[in-house]
Each structure stands twice: as C-alpha cells, then as structure tokens.
Amino acid sequence: xxxxxxxxxxxxxxxxxxxxxxxxxxxxxxxxxxxxxxxxxxxxxxxxxxxxxxxxxxxxxxxxxxxxxxxxxxxxxxxxxxxxxxxxxxxxxxxxxxxxxxxxxxxxxxxxxxxxxxxxxxxxxxxxxxxxxxxxxxxxxxxxxxxxxxxxxxxxxxxxxxxxxxxxxxxxxxxxxxxxxxxxxxxxxxxxxxxxxxxx
Amino acid sequence: xxxxxxxxxxxxxxxxxxxxxxxxxxxxxxxxxxxxxxxxxxxxxxxxxxxxxxxxxxxxxxxxxxxxxxxxxxxxxxxxxxxxxxxxxxxxxxxxxxxxxxxxxxxxxxxxxxxxxxxxxxxxxxxxxxxxxxxxxxxxxxxxxxxxxxxxxxxxxxxxxxxxxxxxxxxxxxxxxxxxxxxxxxxxxxxxxxxxxxxxxxxxxxxxxxxxxxxxxxxxxxxxxxxxxxxxxxxxxxxxxxxxxxxxxxxxxxxxxxxxxxxxxxxxxxxxxxxxxxxxxxxxxxxxxxxxxxxxxxxxxxxxxxxxxxxxxxxxxxxxxxxxxxxxxxxxxxxxxxxxxxxxxxxxxxxxxxxxxxxxxxxxxxxxxxxxxxxxxxxxxxxxxxxxxxxxxxxxxxxxxxxxxxxxxxxxxxxxxxxxxxxxxxxxxxxxxxxxxxxxxxxxxxxxxxxxxxxxxxxxxxxxxxxxxxxxxxxxxxxxxxxxxxxxxxxxxxxxxxxxxxxxxxxxxxxxxxxxxxxxxxxxxxxxxxxxxxxxxxxxxxxxxxxxx
Numbered sequence: 001x002x003x004x005x006x007x008x009x010x011x012x013x014x015x016x017x018x019x020x021x022x023x024x025x026x027x028x029x030x031x032x033x034x035x036x037x038x039x040x041x042x043x044x045x046x047x048x049x050x051x052x053x054x055x056x057x058x059x060x061x062x063x064x065x066x067x068x069x070x071x072x073x074x075x076x077x078x079x080x081x082x083x084x085x086x087x088x089x090x091x092x093x094x095x096x097x098x099x100x101x102x103x104x105x106x107x108x109x110x111x112x113x114x115x116x117x118x119x120x121x122x123x124x125x126x127x128x129x130x131x132x133x134x135x136x137x138x139x140x141x142x143x144x145x146x147x148x149x150x151x152x153x154x155x156x157x158x159x160x161x162x163x164x165x166x167x168x169x170x171x172x173x174x175x176x177x178x179x180x181x182x183x184x185x186x187x188x189x190x191x192x193x194x195x196x197x198x199x200x
Numbered sequence: 201x202x203x204x205x206x207x208x209x210x211x212x213x214x215x216x217x218x219x220x221x222x223x224x225x226x227x228x229x230x231x232x233x234x235x236x237x238x239x240x241x242x243x244x245x246x247x248x249x250x251x252x253x254x255x256x257x258x259x260x261x262x263x264x265x266x267x268x269x270x271x272x273x274x275x276x277x278x279x280x281x282x283x284x285x286x287x288x289x290x291x292x293x294x295x296x297x298x299x300x301x302x303x304x305x306x307x308x309x310x311x312x313x314x315x316x317x318x319x320x321x322x323x324x325x326x327x328x329x330x331x332x333x334x335x336x337x338x339x340x341x342x343x344x345x346x347x348x349x350x351x352x353x354x355x356x357x358x359x360x361x362x363x364x365x366x367x368x369x370x371x372x373x374x375x376x377x378x379x380x381x382x383x384x385x386x387x388x389x390x391x392x393x394x395x396x397x398x399x400x401x402x403x404x405x406x407x408x409x410x411x412x413x414x415x416x417x418x419x420x421x422x423x424x425x426x427x428x429x430x431x432x433x434x435x436x437x438x439x440x441x442x443x444x445x446x447x448x449x450x451x452x453x454x455x456x457x458x459x460x461x462x463x464x465x466x467x468x469x470x471x472x473x474x475x476x477x478x479x480x481x482x483x484x485x486x487x488x489x490x491x492x493x494x495x496x497x498x499x500x501x502x503x504x505x506x507x508x509x510x511x512x513x514x515x516x517x518x519x520x521x522x523x524x525x526x527x528x529x530x531x532x533x534x535x536x537x538x539x540x541x542x543x544x545x546x547x548x549x550x551x552x553x554x555x556x557x558x559x560x561x562x563x564x565x566x567x568x569x570x571x572x573x574x575x576x577x578x579x580x581x582x583x584x585x586x587x588x589x590x591x592x593x594x595x596x597x598x599x600x601x602x603x604x605x606x607x608x609x610x611x612x613x614x615x616x617x618x619x620x621x622x623x624x625x626x627x628x629x630x631x632x633x634x635x636x637x638x639x640x641x642x643x644x645x646x647x648x649x650x651x652x653x654x655x656x657x658x659x660x661x662x663x664x665x666x667x668x669x670x671x672x673x674x675x676x677x678x679x680x681x682x683x684x685x686x687x688x689x690x691x692x693x694x695x696x697x698x699x700x701x702x703x704x705x706x707x708x709x710x711x712x713x714x715x716x717x718x719x720x721x722x723x724x725x726x727x728x729x730x731x732x733x734x735x736x737x738x739x740x741x742x743x744x745x746x747x748x749x
Binding site (some may be wrong): 006068069071073090094116133137159161162163164166167168169171172179180181183184185186187188 | 246247248250257258282285295416540571572573575576577585586587588590591594595598599
C-alpha cells in the first residue's frame with residue numbers, strides 16, 4: 001500500500017505523481033498556446049512550500065508535540081503516520097477556524113519552553129518534553145505568555161487532532177499505511193474478502 | 201407560472217414524513233414531498249470515522265451543511281452561532297430518509313406506561329410531564345405496520361416487560377455477538393431478563409434487499425449493502441411507485457402559508473436552484489423533526505397566528521427533549537471484541553419502570569462497536585490520555601471492553617426550547633432555530649440510577665475496572681430530539697390534537713417526534729414511524745370523508 005500523501009521530507013522533491021501531472025499540464029499547455037507553456041516552466045522552477053498553513057518552524061515544533069502524544073514504539077507514531085499532514089490539511093479546510101489557535105498556541109508554547117527550560121522544546125530531553133506538555137495540559141504556564149487559546153485549550157486541540165490523524169481514515173492525510181488499524185488488528189475497510197493489507 | 205396545485209405537501213422525507221407520503225399517495229392523494237437534503241449513498245464517505253452522523257469532526261456525512269447554522273445559548277444571555285457538526289447544534293440529518301439512512305436502527309415500541317407518565321408518577325416540580333392523549337393500545341396496530349412495512353428483526357419472547365403485540369416480528373432476531381453472549385450470561389446470573397435488540401435491519405433477505413453482513417460500522421453510516429431499513433429504501437420508493445407522489449430534493453421550506461380564515465394554503469420553499477417557490481395544496485403535513493418543525497411553524501406568521509402557526513398559546517418549540525444517555529464502561533481480561541457489527545445486540549428492559557424513587561428509567565443495551573478514534577477518548581477517570589500509556593491502553597483494551605448504556609427518559613421542561621433567532625438567517629434568508637434550556641434535575645438522578653445498574657451488569661460480566669457516565673444539564677435535542685409540538689386534548693397546553701392536527705388549523709398536520717409528549721426510555725424512531733402511519737391513516741380517512749377540500 002502506498003502512502004496517501006508524501007511524507008513531509010519527501011515533499012521538496014517532486015513526486016512521481018506530481019511529475020506525471022505536470023507532464024500532462026505541459027502537453028495541454030503546448031496544445032493551447034505559449035501562455036500555458038510559460039506557466040508550466042514557472043511551475044517546474046518554483047520550490048514547493050512544505051506546508052499549506054504552517055511555517056517550517058511551526059511544523060517542526062508541532063511534529064515534536066504530536067510525537068509525544070502518540071510516540072513511536074514498536075508501532076509507528078504520530079510523525080511516521082503523518083499527523084502534521086492531517087492537521088495542516090484540515091487547517092486549510094474544515095478546521096480553518098482553528099488557524100489562529102495553532103498560530104498563537106505554538107508561539108506561546110515555544111516561548112514557554114524558552115522561559116522555563118532556557119531551550120527550544122525540540123532540544124529538551126524526552127522526560128522533560130513530557131513534563132512540559134503535562135504542565136500545559138493541566139493549565140500551568142506563565143500567564144503573560146498565553147492568551148487565547150489558553151494552555152489547556154491549546155493542548156486539548158492538538159490532542160484531539162493528533163488522535164484523529166492517527167485513528168482516522170488515511171484519506172485525510174494521517175494514519176499512513178493504516179498503522180493504527182494494524183496496531184489494533186482491524187481490517188480496513190471491513191468488507192469481507194477485501195482486506196487491503198496483511199493482518200497484523 | 202405557479203406550480204400545479206396538489207392535495208398534500210409533506211415537508212421532510214425522514215422517519216415521519218416518508219411514511220405519511222406513502223400513506224397519502226397510496227390513498228390516492230396527489231402528494232409533493234419536500235426534502236431539504238438529497239439522495240445519499242454509502243460510497244460518498246464509506247466507513248470514515250471522522251465524517252459520519254455520529255462522529256462529525258470533519259463534517260456530517262448526511263447533512264446538513266454549513267449553509268444551515270443555528271444559534272445556541274452558551275451561557276445565560278450569551279448566544280453563539282453553531283454549525284451542524286458541533287455538538288450543541290443538536291443535529292439529526294438532512295437527506296432522503298434523514299436519520300433512518302444512518303441510524304443504529306433500534307426498533308423499540310414504547311411501553312404502556314410511557315404513554316401515561318404523569319398519571320403513573322406525577323410531575324416533578326418544574327416539569328410539564330403529561331400523559332399522551334393516545335394510549336399504547338391506540339398506537340399498537342401502527343407499530344405493527346411500521347415493523348412490517350419498514351422491516352424489523354426481533355424476538356421479545358424472553359422479555360417479560362414487553363407490551364402486548366398481536367403479530368410477531370416479520371424477521372427473526374439477530375444473534376448476540378461475543379460481548380452480547382458475555383452479558384447474556386451475566387444478566388441471567390443477576391436475575392435480569394436479557395433479549396436481542398429489535399432492529400430495523402434485515403436478518404434475512406427481505407423486500408428484494410440483502411440480509412445484514414455485520415459491518416463493523418453501522419450506527420452513523422449508510423449501509424453498503426442496503427440491509428438497513430430506512431424510509432429511503434422502503435416507504436419513499438413505494439410512495440413514488442404509486443405515481444401520485446413527487447419528491448423534490450434540495451427544497452428548503454420557509455413558511456406554511458396560512459390564510460385569513462385559518463387554513464393552510466401551501467408551503468413556500470426554496471428549490472434546488474435557490475429560487476423561491478410556492479406549492480399550494482389542500483393540506484400540509486410538517487415532518488421536519490422536533491427542531492426544524494418548530495422552526496417552520498414559528499416562521500409561519502399570519503394575521504390569525506402572529507406568533508407562528510399553531511402557536512396561539514406559546515407551546516410551539518417548548519419541551520425540547522432528547523435522552524439523558526447514561527451508562528457504564530468496563531475493561532476485561534478476556535477478549536470481548538469479535539468484530540461482528542454493528543455490535544449492539546443485547547438489551548434488558550428490567551429498569552424501564554418500577555424503580556423506587558425514580559420516574560420511568562431506561563432500557564439498557566450494549567453499545568455499538570467503539571471505533572478507534574472514539575475509543576481513544578474512552579478512559580477511566582484520571583487515566584493518562586496520551587503518550588506511551590495511551591498506546592498501551594489502546595492495544596490492551598480495544599478488544600477487551602464492554603459498554604452498556606440506556607436512553608434515559610427525560611422529564612419535559614417548558615423552558616428547554618426552540619425559538620427562531622431575531623437576527624441570524626441561513627443561506628436562504630430564513631431565520632434560524634435557536635436553542636436554549638436545561639434538562640430537569642431528575643433526569644440526572646435517573647441517569648445515576650441507570651448508570652449504576654449498567655455498572656453492576658458489567659461487573660457481573662467480568663469487568664475488572666468499571667466507571668460510569670451521566671450527562672450534564674444542557675438540553676439541545678440531538679438525534680433523539682422530540683416534544684416541541686406535543687399532542688394533547690387541551691389546546692391551551694398542546695399544539696396538536698391526538699391525530700397530529702394543529703389546533704385551529706384543520707388542514708395542517710404534524711407527523712414526527714415533535715408530537716411526543718414524552719420520549720420513552722427507548723430510541724424513538726419506531727414510534728415516529730408508527731405516528732406517521734397513525735397520522736397518515738387519519739388524514740386518508742378524513743380525505744375519503746370529504747374533508748380538507
């Protein structure tokens with residue numbers, strides 16, 4: 001089973017599928033005129049942004065938070081399964097109303113770590129990362145660094161969305177390779193005789 | 201040019217309206233059936249846990265969409281706009297068949313006492329608890345029609361509390377799944393009386409459609425092999441087959457036109473192209489569900505009814521009910537999960553009535569299969585919600601858990617209500633429903649009692665860790681919404697008579713859960729269908745006698 005979305009790291013290079021699409025645009029462009037050919041050239045040259053909504057820095061922080069929520073063990077975790085893809089994609093769709101909560105919440109959380117631990121979250125040791133997240137889960141954070149969302153609201157938002165990414169259908173960008181369904185031993189889709197992967 | 205006049209307009213092709221449309225068109229009336237949603241199919245969303253009618257984090261699979269906001273009182277005096285996929289919206293569905301496309305399909309008859317709640321228990325202070333103007337016996341033949349014409353699988357032979365029936369179910373009951381078998385033995389050890397849940401699903405092929413294949417996901421989803429019986433695959437096609445019924449989808453009713461003499465003249469609506477239309481008719485039936493029916497009546501202002509059709513005494517939209525679902529969760533050492541869907545198989549009716557100090561009660565059933573995302577939120581109080589412990593819990597207990605819950609019958613509250621918002625309008629410019637009010641405190645007392653019984657049952661079944669759940673006070677209707685246009689014999693304290701005929705508007709009827717005086721300790725859909733047959737039958741009788749023209 002192929003991943004539904006390319007992993008974040010793969011997105012700088014054009015995937016085979018994207019090349020095919022561009023090839024088709026090129027053929028159509030050549031048929032209708034030079035304007036389209038110029039657009040095709042631009043498309044090939046411009047670097048593709050990694051994310052729809054997040055900056056690279058925001059994404060790196062969020063990926064690490066999600067990984068603490070669903071860590072990799074002998075089964076894939078949030079990073080492996082594309083939690084960032086799911087959240088990034090939904091924020092430009094049905095979760096558009098949460099954009100500001102993510103932008104401000106990540107900013108507040110990043111600054112909280114700098115203040116409390118004198119280091120960015122990503123540089124903290126594993127136990128300290130968990131301690132830092134437990135603190136905001138229970139609402140303990142420097143009040144001057146937080147407004148709307150509150151630490152608790154921000155944590156609950158990320159928690160819910162990480163769970164959705166991991167346990168929802170891969171068609172939404174997470175749960176790559178049906179990792180959570182494998183983990184639970186669930187056939188998916190559950191249609192007799194149509195299992196899409198070898199049972200765990 | 202105006203639309204061709206018809207005998208009847210029915211608003212809403214759900215559990216009530218689908219049945220009424222069939223009854224009237226079979227009786228020879230020309231019928232236009234207006235449905236705000238469209239035909240839907242399994243293929244659109246499949247078995248997607250994040251988009252269905254139960255878990256709606258990415259939207260409702262079967263409507264409505266965001267062109268249909270509502271307003272809720274989030275705290276006293278504070279109103280906020282809510283979208284259909286938010287909990288406070290109190291959504292059911294918007295499509296041909298409405299909730300019957302995606303329901304869990306439990307097919308309960310209410311019990312005799314459920315129609316006589318006030319005379320059985322007396323109303324607690326602060327409740328408008330009342331008897332229905334009809335008895336179980338009045339409705340019994342129409343329950344039977346619903347069971348046979350829509351299709352129910354069941355067997356009540358081991359339930360001593362079941363109300364009398366003249367005819368057995370048309371299909372045999374479903375077998376218990378593993379969770380059901382474990383609970384069956386435990387219930388018997390406790391001296392309780394377990395029985396298979398009656399279901400609006402084919403246990404055997406019937407009506408040219410398949411038998412159930414026990415999909416994991418059923419409640420909240422359309423059926424991939426059409427074995428679940430809703431109005432969209434039974435009575436609505438039969439109505440259309442008469443040649444007397446025209447179904448207009450994506451048609452949003454905005455007003456029932458009531459004339460100077462107090463007669464309904466037809467329904468104003470917006471068609472699929474958003475253009476305003478006016479369908480005249482000899483009679484009108486409103487079946488929009490308890491929230492939308494109340495909204496439509498309140499938006500139908502006329503000289504005789506300046507506060508909305510049938511609202512002379514301010515009862516339209518009042519007494520919004522649902523079910524105060526309460527129950528318990530249990531963790532087991534042995535595997536309880538066998539992936540035989542939909543999962544809810546066993547019930548007891550021992551605690552529906554006759555509980556000391558409690559008015560009514562609830563049936564208790566094992567829960568539909570808990571899907572993975574939903575299960576990620578199912579934790580004992582204080583347990584870690586994330587990290588390694590989260591994954592360990594998922595792996596250890598996804599296949600080793602049991603859930604028993606009951607639809608606790610609520611005490612109606614006058615101020616739990618539907619109004620129309622003074623300023624917020626939907627995509628078509630129609631004032632939206634706004635919801636406010638709380639459950640009666642007694643509901644939570646009943647809930648705690650029911651939850652304790654559920655917990656006891658799970659413990660006897662071998663659960664090593666259990667915890668209970670009782671809902672909070674907020675009342676927003678939801679899939680079991682009911683009660684907003686109650687039937688009654690006194691026009692001052694009800695909206696329709698016992699036939700669903702709106703007081704003082706002789707050719708305007710209601711046929712849905714709005715009519716429910718009380719909502720039973722059971723899932724309401726079979727009662728809504730039975731009322732559809734009841735109201736439809738009496739309209740057809742009246743029609744034959746020359747009324748309404």
